[in-house]
Structure formats: C-alpha cells, structure tokens
Amino acid sequence: MTVVVSAASGSARDWKEMARLFHRLVTDADASSAMLFLLPLQEPVLQLSMLYGTSWSVLSSWARIHVEEALPAAEATREKRRVWVGDAEELALHYPRLALMVPDHALVAAPVLADDVVRGVACLLWPSSHPRHLGREEAAAIDTFCHRAGPLLARAARHGRPLLPGKRPMTLPVDRSRPPDRAEGLAAHDYVVRLPGAMSLDLEGRITFAGEAASDLLGVPLADLLGARPWELPRWLTCPDFEDRFRAAVIGHRPARFTAARTADTCLSFELYPDASGVSVHMAALPRASSAGGRPDAAPVVEPTEIKPFQQLMHLAASLTETVRVSDVADAVANQFLPSFGAAGLILMTASEGRLRVVGQRGYDTAFLSLFDGHSLDSDNPPAKALSAHSPLFFTSFTEFRRRYPDAVQYGARNAWAFLPLVIRGRAVGILVLSYDQPRQFSPTERTVLISVAGLVAQALDRACLHEARDDLARTLQTGLLPQQLPAVPGLRTAARYLSAAHGTDVGGDFYDLIRSGPASATAVIGDVQGHNVGAAALMGQLRTAVHTHAAVGMRPDALLRRTNQVMFDLDAELFASCLCIRLDLVRRRALLASAGHPPPLLRHPDGRTEVLAPPPGPLLGVVADADYPAVGFPLPSGLTLALYTDGLVEAPGIDIDDAIAALAGRLARAPRDDVESLTEDLLDHASLKPRTDDIAMLLVHVTQ
Numbered sequence: 001m002t003v004v005v006s007a008a009s010g011s012a013r014d015w016k017e018m019a020r021l022f023h024r025l026v027t028d029a030d031a032s033s034a035m036l037f038l039l040p041l042q043e044p045v046l047q048l049s050m051l052y053g054t055s056w057s058v059l060s061s062w063a064r065i066h067v068e069e070a071l072p073a074a075e076a077t078r079e080k081r082r083v084w085v086g087d088a089e090e091l092a093l094h095y096p097r098l099a100l101m102v103p104d105h106a107l108v109a110a111p112v113l114a115d116d117v118v119r120g121v122a123c124l125l126w127p128s129s130h131p132r133h134l135g136r137e138e139a140a141a142i143d144t145f146c147h148r149a150g151p152l153l154a155r156a157a158r159h160g161r162p163l164l165p166g167k168r169p170m171t172l173p174v175d176r177s178r179p180p181d182r183a184e185g186l187a188a189h190d191y192v193v194r195l196p197g198a199m200s201l202d203l204e205g206r207i208t209f210a211g212e213a214a215s216d217l218l219g220v221p222l223a224d225l226l227g228a229r230p231w232e233l234p235r236w237l238t239c240p241d242f243e244d245r246f247r248a249a250v251i252g253h254r255p256a257r258f259t260a261a262r263t264a265d266t267c268l269s270f271e272l273y274p275d276a277s278g279v280s281v282h283m284a285a286l287p288r289a290s291s292a293g294g295r296p297d298a299a300p301v302v303e304p305t306e307i308k309p310f311q312q313l314m315h316l317a318a319s320l321t322e323t324v325r326v327s328d329v330a331d332a333v334a335n336q337f338l339p340s341f342g343a344a345g346l347i348l349m350t351a352s353e354g355r356l357r358v359v360g361q362r363g364y365d366t367a368f369l370s371l372f373d374g375h376s377l378d379s380d381n382p383p384a385k386a387l388s389a390h391s392p393l394f395f396t397s398f399t400e401f402r403r404r405y406p407d408a409v410q411y412g413a414r415n416a417w418a419f420l421p422l423v424i425r426g427r428a429v430g431i432l433v434l435s436y437d438q439p440r441q442f443s444p445t446e447r448t449v450l451i452s453v454a455g456l457v458a459q460a461l462d463r464a465c466l467h468e469a470r471d472d473l474a475r476t477l478q479t480g481l482l483p484q485q486l487p488a489v490p491g492l493r494t495a496a497r498y499l500s501a502a503h504g505t506d507v508g509g510d511f512y513d514l515i516r517s518g519p520a521s522a523t524a525v526i527g528d529v530q531g532h533n534v535g536a537a538a539l540m541g542q543l544r545t546a547v548h549t550h551a552a553v554g555m556r557p558d559a560l561l562r563r564t565n566q567v568m569f570d571l572d573a574e575l576f577a578s579c580l581c582i583r584l585d586l587v588r589r590r591a592l593l594a595s596a597g598h599p600p601p602l603l604r605h606p607d608g609r610t611e612v613l614a615p616p617p618g619p620l621l622g623v624v625a626d627a628d629y630p631a632v633g634f635p636l637p638s639g640l641t642l643a644l645y646t647d648g649l650v651e652a653p654g655i656d657i658d659d660a661i662a663a664l665a666g667r668l669a670r671a672p673r674d675d676v677e678s679l680t681e682d683l684l685d686h687a688s689l690k691p692r693t694d695d696i697a698m699l700l701v702h703v704t705q
Contacts, residue, residue, distance in 0.1 A: 019050065028141035198211050343434040392450070494700065495680045517552055527540070529543065562627070565625070649696045
C-alpha cells in the first residue's frame, strides 16, 4: 500500500505506520467506510485526518468537530469510551445532525488514548443490515488499533514530530487485485462501451467514464461529462436526489436507485452500484407513465427544481437546534449559508434597543461593517428598511442597488444582495444580509427558500439572545453574592474560583468567603446550598451573610455552624446546605475545623505530603434543629496549604466519591509550586477531565510565615 503524505505535520514513517494500522482496522472490522480524527495541539477540535472507502467531498461538513458537539466522535472524546450506534432510529434520536448525513447506518466511535489522554478518534460505519450489536471480532479489531495507535501518537509527540492533520485528510488507497493485462483491459472496455447508459464516478462524484449512450441520455456532450459531477450538468437534473443517493451509496456501500423526470413524457432511471473505489451508474430511459406507476416497486419521480441546497439546509436546520449563544448561531449560519447558496459574503445583525448590531460576518472587513453597526432602525439604509418593513429586499445587480440607494457603497466586486429580515410573530429580531460577486436573478423558488430559512435563523437567534440575557443576569446576581475580592491577611496567600455548571441557569448555591476576625486571625468558609437555581442562590446569599457576621466576631467554627443551622430553620427555606469552617490563628499557629456534611478539605504539608482531613461530620444545615458540629484542631506551620472545595469538583456519575477525593489529593501533591493561583488552575484542570454537571467553588489558603 502506497501512502503519500502531504500538508500534514509529522514524519512520513509515522504516517505510513498509522495508515497501515488504520487499513488493518477497516479490513478486520469489515467496515464500509472509516474515518480517523486527530486532536490538534492546544485546540479542542477533532480534525478529519484519514479516510477509507469514502471521499473528502462527501464528508467535508464534518472536517472539524468541536469536542462539545452532540456527535459520537465528540462524545467518545469527552467520556473516553467507545460509542456505538446500532440502528437508524437510535442515530436519529441521539444524533439528528449526523442522521441527516448518514441515514440507515450503524457506526462506532472509539477514542485513541495514550497516557490517559485522548489523542484521536476512529469512526467506522456499516450499512443498516449490520446487526444491532457490535460483533466480538469487530470490537477486538477496534481495541487492537487503539492500543497500537495511541502509543504511536504519543511517541511521535515526544520526539517533537507530532502527527498533526493537514488541510485535507489522507485518503487511503483501495485494495485492488492484480492489474489486468492489455487484452483483458481492451475486452472490458469494449464490454462497457456496448453497455447502454454506462457511467462511472469516483469517490468525489466526478465522472471517470461515460459512453455515447450516457451522453445522449443526459443531453450533454461526452467531452463535457468527463471530470464533471452529474448533478451539476443538465439543468433538469439539478435536484438533491442524485447527490443524496450518491452520498448514501458511497458511505454505506449499498446500491441505490431513483428516477428523475427529463421531459413531460420521459424519465431516466438511475441505478448506482458502489464499491470501495467509486460508483458505477446505469441509466435507462423510461416512459413517464411507466416510471410513475407501471411497476409496484417503482421509485417516486423526482421533479426538476431550480436550486439544490436542500440537504445543506436540512443540515443548517439541525445545526441551529443545537446553538446556545449568538456567536454559535452566527457560525452555523455562515458555515452553511455560503456554500448552500453560493454567496460571497454574509452579515448577521441583531435588533436591540432600536439599533442594529453586527454579531457575525464572513467575507467583510471591519471598516465596511462599521457603516451598519450601531445604526438606528430608522436609518435610510437597506438593512434598516427591510427590518422596519418586515419585508425582504433583493437586488439583482449593483446598478439596481444604486438606482434605489444612490449613496450605496459597493464592497469589492459584490454585485447582488439579499436582505432577509428576521422576524418572530411580528417582532424584529435581526437581519441576515447575503451578497454575491455576480449578478443574480433570485428566482421565485430561491426567494421562497431564503425567506423560509430566515425564519429558522430568526428563531435560533431569538433563543440565543434570550439565553445570553438570562446568562448575563445570572452572572450579575452571582457576582453580587460572592466576595468581590478576598481580604488581605498578613501571613496568608489566598485564591478562589467559582465555575457555574456546564448547563442550565448560570447561577447556583455554592459560596466561599474569608473573614478577618483580628489582626492575625481569619475564618475560611466554603458551602453549597442544595439546588441550582435562583432560589438556591438567594438562600446562599442569606447564609453567607449569617456566616460572615458570626465569623467576624471570632466565633468558633462549631458554634458558628450551630448558629447558622438555626438561621436555616428560621428562614424555613425547605432546602439543605453543606458548610465547612476553618478558623486560622496565626499567633498560636493552630487551626480549628468543623463541618456540616461538606466534602473534607485537603492539607498539603511544607514537604509536599498531602492528606485528606476528615473531621467528624455534623449533619447538613437545615436537617436537625439542635445539631452539634464537633470541631478538631491541627497545626499551621509555615508552607502549609489548605484546599477547600465543593462537591462539583469531585463528583461525577459512576465515580466513587472517596476515590475522586483521593485523586484530587494526588494532583495537589504532585503540583510543582506553592503558588495558590497556579495550584487553583491545576486543580480545576483536573476537574475538566470529567463531565461537569454541578457548580464548583474553591478556596485555597497558603501559610507564608
């Protein structure tokens, strides 16, 4: 097998070895198609790096996958486990975007790990005829590949030659038997020439062979067929069906059949027969009546249409359902609209407080965008006019544009525009502007499609704006409830962090504080109110005030928790809270600790030895009215570091809490420095290795003298 390495980082020898391992995986697993994604350095994106049995053009939409996306490869990366999807229903239920691209397939995504770090993901696909469960031999082939590919990637990185993907993936050559001799080749050629309507396509969809009969059936000169894609040639065939059937045949290695109307009286039947090197096509002319209903199993006739971006638009619609922020909407629209409609530029603007704000663009510079950004909706310019009238504007050329707006400024060679207002139930959300380098007529069908899709964008943009507004409100509330900065205490260095949960409202009940109670004493506090909502945050604010008041007068931690527990009952909030208090006496060099059901703190000694402090825990606050909270003491030598945290740092589904705390203590022990800021980031990095569904609060205290 010959492998050509280009436009990618890493040694040719390592790439060849990776290609050999990947080829062996596909062969042993008997997959119809396969993809290998690699993780570039310092970027949470899986990049398509190697292909087998399919083409770059078919899968270009999935060239880069963010590790947080709802896709099997990303899920395998996040959770460090194999993801198996056994049938089309499961695929559509859990991964709707992927189901639009590869329907009726079974697939697996397997992470490639080295030193417990995901370096890449191997994805294999099979036709829907595959059993619903992954076979034993298939699983063994996947495990073998991952166990060998991981060390290869790690070794290459250690040697300073990491295997980094290039701009296009490497396509592995297809296995072939011995090449035919001259006589066999001539015989095969003569047979194919005599076969009516024969045509061959490579994996990119380009015609590599076509006979005279195919030329006559399509109505295209033979010279124009070679190297072209069939669905890009005759106007009557510019329908999504040919391209979609070709894509499904290439990915799934399954025959496909459909019928397209050529004239009012005649259709063509297309039969696609794929193999690992491309697709063979057989065409035949059929009377219109025969194709529509002459045979019970006849495929439905595909009527001609004026544009063909339906598959891309379905992909856009699915992508928009997953957007959360305005920037996500802008990226999804830009990535899908420009290739779908052949536009050269795109501007996405929101309408807020009577003004237009640019939130996303492709194909423009900042100076030009300033002509629109911040302008009033009452302005006399096309975006404002289209949005205020809730009516789209189309300009087929710059001449027409200048006739309507004499002061219009042309950007580069742009020569056609579509201004699409984004409106929901009569309310203006924003506007989408498309521009084209060539004059464009905007047929009725295209205008209808553009306006319809603008409705999808409007809904997604409105949801994203609402989410960001709630997010801003939650952050403001959370910031107001937590300390703006920790007080300076001679002899102590401190650092604190708060991270909201990975989903849901960006506010919760976790809190921390450091309260001075004298010139050489302070109380470190951390707590967690049950719940992840505004009610939990409000109760947290009340509890923190009570704790702060009691600690400021020098109250012992055990007495402080008893008083705070009584406050919980007085508030009658029907919520519980955990809390941990440590009073630090820098004169006596002693600390006193009490806990109300909170995770135990970590203690790193000056020599680096780390232990988990486990005081006798009292009940959660708000559970027992007259509860006691035993206190224990420990020394405070110079160089000691205390780590206080909430359970969001250590809890994860399927992980024992004691094991998680021990792992966190090990991470603290291995940290190279006593700088509290660096230690805090290091412990948060440890938490990022697992899925996070809860808030995290952390307070680190280092004794300097």
